[in-house]
Amino acid sequence: METRSLLLLLFAITSLFISAIGGQLYLGRWKLLKRSIGISAMHMQLLPNDKMIMFDRTDFGPSNLSLPEGKCISESHNTDCFCHSVEFDSINGNIRPLTILTDTWCSSGALSENGVLVQSGGYRLGERVVRSFNPCADCDWVEDANGLITPRWYASNQVLPDGKKFIVVGGRYQFNYEFIPKTSSSDQTLYQLPFLKETRYSPLIPNNLYPFLHLSADGNLFVFANDRAILLDYVNNKVVKNYPVMPGGISRNYPSTGSSALLPLILHGNFSIIPNAEVFICGGTLPDSNQKADAGEFIAASKSCGRLVINTANPSWEMEEMPMNRVMGDMIMLPTGDVLIINGAAKGTAGWNSAREPVLSPVLYRPNTPKNNNTSRFEIMSPSTIPRLYHSTAHLISDGRVLVGGSNPNRKYNFTALYPTELSLEAFYPPYLSSNTSRPSITAIVPGVNLGYKQKFSMWFQLKEEESLGNIYVTMVAPSFTTHSLAMNQRLLVLAMDDNGVQNVAAGNNYVVHVNTPATPALAPAGYYQLFVVHEGVPSKATWVHIK
Structure with missing residues (x-):
């Protein structure tokens, strides 16, 4: 423990942007911001006031931060006086404890048109809850216990064009979608989506959880599950396009857990020209890896990535490989239009103690670099010292840094496990924040x-x-x-x-x-x-x- 603390301290005070490790140059640097924020940052959302809302799950057990007096949570005859949500000020580093009454474990969310965080689902008493958080100085969570028609655990959210409505897709045993908030009669309907059942690799598996969602340039919804995708006209509840299977036989959604991003939409001065909408998906693992991990066999994650222009007449996958195997990587769009892939492991899957060999080095992906045999679009970045595995997060903030937190592959807070519960928060400084680079x-x-x-x-x-x-x-x-x-x-x-x-x-x-x-x-x-x-x-x- 003393050795690990020393390493953290060294990384906290280092000012090197390029470090030589094993004869190779690594770009970017890390800085430890908080040794403990009191909770493990399983979920993150940046608000327009540059405050970051972070939370884990209410049944994790004692955190390192207490709730304000009178805010204890009672569930199933247990009383919990520990905090599981915080507001972090990314400018001055201050932390404010927040109160969530229902379990947010493996939930989802989105930012509304007026800057309010709308957050849905979770576990047990939280599975049908819709919560909101308004960005003001003394605001706290507001919870609607019956905000969802059906339980949503491991579901995905997408904000719709008006910024006021959200589509919530899937979840454990849920092959359907619905809309929140419930402001019209159509919002009271549960819409079936057989695609989520059809794309399970085994009938014994509840389904592919946390499907990838991207709003296409025409307003339809791209939905990806395991190794294939559809384009959904959610207004008319109709599948308007089926995409080719992504090559390689790799499962990409939880618990195989690859990552996905919509690459930059390059707009035209002629407003009638609709730009290409291109989805980028990386990592994951073989479909049966989770069962093997439960039995103690940790299969190597995939290096493969694919790009698909989703609004062309005949789309096809363009495949390439990352420099290293990765499962549970976070894919963060940088202001430059490059993609940072950060966190994760080289073997195993998401789930309790189901991964091995943490991948400590992020990679930077430059989507506009021509693809040929002599040039890679990927560049390896400087490594962190902190493993970020299951339940870790990353998020771009307004000064161009990427906040990184969380990681708890344990059923409770456990600081002596093989991969301990992480309460720390660090920042990754991409190469454009080099000390010898001036910024506009x-x-x-x-x-x-x-x-x-x-x-x-x-x-x-x-x-x-x-x-x-x-x-x-x-x-x-x-x-x-x-x-x-x-x-x-x-x-x-x-x-x-x-x-x-x-x-x-x-x-x-x-x-x-x-x-x-x-x-x-x-x-x-x-x-x-x-x-x-x-x-x-x-x-x-x-x-x-x-x-x-």
Whole structure:
């Protein structure tokens, strides 16, 4: 334990962005932010006030943080006075304990158009609950015990174009979907989705849990389960496209647990042009690996990845390989449009004590790099010292860092297990945050941060005095709800810039660029986004904007 603490301390104070390990150069660096936040961060959601909401499950047992007086939880004749949810201020590092009354274990969530976190499902008394958290100074969780028609444990959520409605898909023994909140008669209907039953690799398995969901550029819903996908017209409850099976025989959803992202949507100045919507899926393992792990045999995870343009007439998978095997990796979109794959293990699956060989090094995936025999799109990053396995999370924050927390493959809080319960929170600094790299800074958004669709706005930004103007682009990132290697609702758009390009408007390296907002809510559901300007591959800090 003393050796491990020393290693954590060394990583907390290191300032090296490039370190030589075994003769190989690794990029990026890590910093320990909190040795303990009091809970294990199983779920994360960034709010538009730059506060991060984190929580685990209410039946984990004693955490390292107590609830405020009078907030103890009573369930099944047990009284729990320990906190299982916190608000973390990503700017000053402060932690505020929050109260959840019902079990949130393996639940899902999304951010609404007005910035409220809407969170659904869980275990036992939490399985039909819809919770909300409003981003204000002293707000706490509000819970609706009957917010769902049917129990949802390991279900997935996707915000719909209006930003007010959410689709909740699947869950244990649930081959269906429904909508929340219940504001109309159609929301009281349970819609069957046989695809979720058909894609089980064995009738003995409840189903493929936590399906991957992505809102396509036309407003339909891409649903992926294990090794295949459909495009769902959820308005008419109709499957409008069946996609080819992903090659390789690998299962990608829980408990095999690969990861998925919608690659950047590159928008056009011509609003009538719909951009390609391309899904990227990596990792996972063989379908029977979970049963073998339960028997003590830990199968190597997969290296394979696939890309699929989901809104073309005849889509086909483009396959490639990561530098290492990985299961339970988190896939986080960086402001540059690159993808960070972080956390996970090289063997086994998700589940209690079901994985071995933690993968400590993230990899950076550059989707725009041409694919050929001499060039890899992947780049290995500097390793952490902390294994992040089952129930770990990661999330982009507004200054460009990636927060990493959680990991508890144990049934309770256990600090002496092979892979102990992790209460720590650390930050990964991607290579663009190198100490010798200067960052652009956004100085103004004109006419303001409240935007509409098909609108032109001006972004003013500044470079360092000695820096010459290089390649510039503007990205808009939707913050995700992350849990179990899913970044639900994660979305990145590269905005179309005016043909006049970037203009130098004042002394001191001040510039302005005129930018078009997305054309439709299908491209960018109404709500809050982090707006970045990227100069020569280095992003600014984000400015929050709101579109509706």
